[in-house]
Amino acid sequence: QVQLVESGGGLVQPGGSLRLSCSCATAERAFSRYTMGWFSLAPGKEREFVAVIGWSGDIANYTDSVKGRFTTSRNNAKNTVYLQMNSLKPEDTAVYSCAARIGTGLRTIASSYENWGQGTQVTVSS
Numbered sequence: 797q798v799q800l801v802e803s804g805g806g807l808v809q810p811g812g813s814l815r816l817s818c819s820c821a822t823a824e825r826a827f828s829r830y831t832m833g834w835f836s837l838a839p840g841k842e843r844e845f846v847a848v849i850g851w852s853g854d855i856a857n858y859t860d861s862v863k864g865r866f867t868t869s870r871n872n873a874k875n876t877v878y879l880q881m882n883s884l885k886p887e888d889t890a891v892y893s894c895a896a897r898i899g900t901g902l903r904t905i906a907s908s909y910e911n912w913g914q915g916t917q918v919t920v921s922s
Contacts, residue, residue, distance in 0.1 A: 798822045798830070798896050798911035805892065805916030808884055812920070816879040818894030818913055828852070828872040831897050834879050835906055836890035837915065845904040846892065847879060857902045862888075884920045891915040 804816040816834075820827045834846040847868040849856045856868050865884075870877040877894055893916075895909035903909070 798824070800894050800896060800911060800913035802892065802894055802913045802916040805918045807919045807921065809922050810885060810920055812884050813880070813882045814884065814918060816881065816892055816894075816916060816918075818877045818879075820875045820877070820896060822875075822896075825898070826872075827875040829898070830911075831899060831902065832868075832870060832877040833895045833897070833903070833909055834868060834877075835893050835895060836888075837893065838890035841890075843893075843906050844890075845906070848902045848904060849877060850902060851900060855902065857904065859904070881918070884918075886920045889918060889920050891917050 799821040802818045808814055833848040835843050836846050837843045845859050847858045849868045853870045865882050867880045894913045896911040897909040
């Protein structure tokens with residue numbers, strides 16, 4: 797099984813920044829062989845795709861609302877994926893979860909991911 801643990805959430809003012817981390821423990825296959833995604837879940841909404849990064853970290857995709865503000869990256873030597881969140885807006889408030897899937901496709905649908913973290917709360921408010 798794969799265990800994912802997010803950290804780095806918190807309360808931030810509009811326009812501020814946060815960096816989320818997701819550490820991965822896996823005994824089945826190397827972390828570098830998982831495509832990693834980020835999803836958000838806000839009150840009253842369904843889970844939404846935020847970002848995804850490929851195995852080597854050189855390819856990523858983002859939902860339109862975060863392009864130019866959020867950046868995902870990974871350090872395979874540390875089994876960790878990151879989500880740098882800049883220029884945060886109140887509408888970014890949500891629980892952010894990382895997810896791992898076997899395979900190379902940069903999938904944006906939550907059901908494509910086999911493993912999930914518990915999530916970390918991000919609140920953007922003045």
